[in-house]
Amino acid sequence: xxxxxxxxxxxxxxxxxxxxxxxxxxxxxxxxxxxxxxxxxxxxxxxxxxxxxxxxxxxxxxxxxxxxxxxxxxxxxxxxxxxxxxxxxxxxxxxxxxxxxxxxxxxxxxxxxxxxxxxxxxxxxxxxxxxxxxxxxxxxxxxxxxxxxxxxxxxxxxxxxxxxxxxxxxxxxxxxxxxxxxxxxxxxxxxxxxxxxxxxxxxxxxxxxxxxxxxxxxxxxxxxxxxxxxxxxxxxxxxxxxxxxxxxxxxxxxxxxxxxxxxxxxxxxxxxxxxxxxxxxxxxxxxxxxxxxxxxxxxxxxxxxxxxx
Amino acid sequence: xxxxxxxxxxxxxxxxxxxxxxxxxxxxxxxxxxxxxxxxxxxxxxxxxxxxxxxxxxxxxxxxxxxxxxxxxxxxxxxxxxxxxxxxxxxxxxxxxxxxxxxxxxxxxxxxxxxxxxxxxxxxxxxxxxxxxxxxxxxxxxxxxxxxxxx
Numbered sequence: 217x218x219x220x221x222x223x224x225x226x227x228x229x230x231x232x233x234x235x236x237x238x239x240x241x242x243x244x245x246x247x248x249x250x251x252x253x254x255x256x257x258x259x260x261x262x263x264x265x266x267x268x269x270x271x272x273x274x275x276x277x278x279x280x281x282x283x284x285x286x287x288x289x290x291x292x293x294x295x296x297x298x299x300x301x302x303x304x305x306x307x308x309x310x311x312x313x314x315x316x317x318x319x320x321x322x323x324x325x326x327x328x329x330x331x332x333x334x335x336x337x338x339x340x341x342x343x344x345x346x347x348x349x350x351x352x353x354x355x356x357x358x359x360x361x362x363x364x365x366x367x368x369x370x371x372x373x374x375x376x377x378x379x380x381x382x383x384x385x386x387x388x389x390x391x392x393x394x395x396x397x398x399x400x401x402x403x404x405x406x407x408x409x410x411x412x413x414x415x416x417x418x419x420x421x422x423x424x425x426x427x428x429x430x431x432x433x434x435x436x437x438x439x440x441x442x443x444x445x446x447x448x449x450x451x452x453x454x455x456x457x458x459x460x461x462x463x464x465x466x467x468x469x470x471x472x473x474x475x476x477x478x479x480x481x482x483x484x485x486x487x488x489x490x491x492x493x494x495x496x497x498x499x500x501x502x503x504x505x506x507x508x509x510x511x512x513x514x515x516x517x518x519x520x521x522x523x524x525x
Numbered sequence: 526x527x528x529x530x531x532x533x534x535x536x537x538x539x540x541x542x543x544x545x546x547x548x549x550x551x552x553x554x555x556x557x558x559x560x561x562x563x564x565x566x567x568x569x570x571x572x573x574x575x576x577x578x579x580x581x582x583x584x585x586x587x588x589x590x591x592x593x594x595x596x597x598x599x600x601x602x603x604x605x606x607x608x609x610x611x612x613x614x615x616x617x618x619x620x621x622x623x624x625x626x627x628x629x630x631x632x633x634x635x636x637x638x639x640x641x642x643x644x645x646x647x648x649x650x651x652x653x654x655x656x657x658x659x660x661x662x663x664x665x666x667x668x669x670x671x672x673x674x675x676x
Contacts, residue, residue, distance in 0.1 A: 448673075449673075449675050450673050450674060450675055451674055451675050453674070477664070477665045478565075478569065478661075478664075481562065481566065482562055482565040482566040482569055483562060484565075484661075484664035484665050484668055485665060485668065486665070486667075486668025486669055486672040486673075486674070487668065487669060487672065487673060487674070490665045490666075490668065490669035491669070493665070
């Protein structure tokens with residue numbers, strides 16, 4: 217009896233392992249799609265660069281102005297799963313990503329898979345970038361190739377077992393990687409649609425402003441409703457149009473805040489949002505207006521705060 | 526008459542702030558920052574044309590911001606790191622030198638806009654805009670490093 221049980225459990229174990237192996241396999245873009253990737257327009261690429269906030273993670277910490285274009289890597293992200301280090305993504309062929317093909321960059325951004333076929337950790341927000349169009353991704357790639365090369369070598373992530381098993385990310389992706397649009401807004405104007413694209417795609421606002429569960433998955437039912445920071449004990453604001461969020465702000469207030477860093481009551485942005493705002497100040501005013509329009513159109517969700525200490 | 530009233534009221538408010546400082550630095554520093562917020566709001570409203578501009582009002586906005594910077598760091602003694610939902614980041618205490626330096630810069634950037642009484646009539650909205658922009662750039666820079674909004 218025990219022997220039969222042992223055999224059954226082993227067989228079951230193998231089947232389950234096989235199933236998980238299958239479920240967690242990295243999936244890349246189809247060959248035909250890669251073959252059709254366009255060459256990229258640098259001017260739009262620059263807009264994508266600032267919207268996407270690449271410099272905020274990949275340039276050296278506290279970089280300002282021109283230094284933001286040197287994507288040397290090295291910034292640390294202390295999360296409950298360990299410390300991640302942003303890599304050097306300058307066009308350096310040896311220590312950066314200069315030797316990548318268009319397909320490599322597209323797979324990284326749209327599928328979260330590296331050129332050697334392994335999963336990226338979602339500290340890199342491919343989960344949002346996956347909502348970008350092939351054209352915008354290629355435009356960004358064209359712009360990034362014009363940036364200065366850096367030979368800075370960045371250390372490996374300091375992430376303990378079992379979180380460092382890249383293959384396991386495949387299971388996380390199965391559960392939480394949803395690159396389709398998160399919602400359909402009724403009677404959305406072209407401006408709201410553009411705002412939705414920018415916020416949920418390159419802007420990757422939800423990576424901070426949408427609360428997460430214990431294993432770092434997004435709570436899609438509380439989109440952009442804020443929550444505790446994954447990186448410390450800050451509280452990230454609710455940017456839905458609820459009165460506990462930014463419901464009392466006009467569309468023009470939101471656009472102005474992104475441009476200047478000042479809220480309607482003339483408090484100023486602080487902490488990580490300063491960097492975001494300095495990026496947003498560099499994109500066209502019509503894009504800031506579109507972002508504002510979307511943020512007024514999403515469902516209003518009440519803030520849930522932790523118990524006061 | 527109106528100018529005098531404003532000056533007296535501001536002075537009284539600033540004096541009142543200093544008497545609660547010793548007992549309750551957290552309450553005091555929140556009050557000081559609220560003064561800065563209101564001054565910034567007025568400055569912004571004047572520049573946006575939502576409020577009538579006057580050179581005296583423009584100067585007062587800068588003066589309130591400058592006043593706040595002068596002894597702000599004394600409102601962060603050891604032991605006041607937590608309580609009353611303070612949004613002061615622990616970095617203030619681990620990097621007191623940097624915090625002080627930021628305040629010195631804020632002081633300089635605000636006083637740079639002061640004009641002598643005889644030059645007051647030439648301190649037009651454009652001049653105020655330049656001075657205000659220089660002063661207001663300090664808000665984000667300081668908040669980026671030294672403020673943490675929790676809960």
